[in-house]
Amino acid sequence: MTPTDDIQPAVSDARERLLAAALEQFSRRGYAASSVREICQSAAVTKPVLYYYFRSKEGLYLQLMEESYDQFETTLAELHSFSGTVRQRVIHFCQGVFDASIQQLPLVKLFYSIYYGAPQGAPAFDLERYYDRMLQVLSDLMQAGIERGELRPGNVADMVWATLACLSIAIEEQLCHCTPRIGRLAMCRMLELVFDGMALNPPSL
Template identity: 45%
Template sequence: MTATTTGANLGEESVRERLLAEALTLFNSKGYAATSVREIVAAAGVSKPTLYYYFASKEGIYLELMNSTLATFEATVAQLVIPQGTARQRLLRFSTGLFDIFRENIEVARLIFAIHFGPPQGTPNFRQQVFFDQMIAVAAGMLQEGISTGEFRPVPVGDATWALISCLNTLMEEHLTNPEPRLDRAGLERTLGMILDGIAV
């Protein structure tokens, strides 16, 4: 928020953001299907037409939450894949960087995991798997490059990728569900480093 933001813009932005935040809280506490437009507008302190103006519907709010998170994710991935350092360094930078944006967006992540593992809730069409798929694809590329340059032994790329992304995925889940996570960011770096040491030449 800069000093040049006008009062009107500030108001509009905050209404829109408030609707997104309250919808997310309700989706996570009651479930998407059980949350009504009436509850969202009541929580945000606005009228129904205000929600319809910004998002058209509950589905529109859901898609905005998913699409804006995907945009953040993709922008972060683009920053994290800079070809600097060894394959080992790049894989660690990529994984810890993803863990960081996960932590920054943990409530949207909570919704994504709930929808992914829960029963169908009538959510609009959005492939939550896209996040996992992209993590797999980028890590596989980095591993393949490390094998090509002779930094890693010629292990099956799919297996090694699975090991790395599984550690990251399970750590995210631990931080979503365990108030006292058994592993932190530094533990992720150690675990991935141990796996990468194991396939190093």
């Protein structure tokens, strides 16, 4: 350990701490109410360090959003490699997105606050990308399910949205102001119900 280690943290470490501090502040207090001063204080770096890596609060926010989206794409790619029936693959996909959301709850909270909240002057970032990608993945899977004779031929978009609805409400329950009333297992059971309704072979009674 060199004497400078105490004074100057590794650069990459400072950068990561700034991203983590920004996420925590944006998520808890909102974008507008978070100041560069407080983010730096929380990350234990000086303002020039923030300006060096991100130029501004806007730059820090956009970098956080971009890296989060890249992380999401990585998660999707991992989930894509799973094999099985379409039912199993869709449920595995939803579980994976649910798990990733739980692991990144402050980030999901930030997305919802930006998407639904009052305007806060945050720079534009296309949050629809997340939904668009999930719709695409699920659409491909449902189409394959029909082609393989696993699902009844029908409106693919309806199947996709009914599935996404279960995933979406399960994630939203994790953001609720009370104790979440549905979790991972309940979501899977809801998805099983939806698949029973879409299956070519009806569920055995």
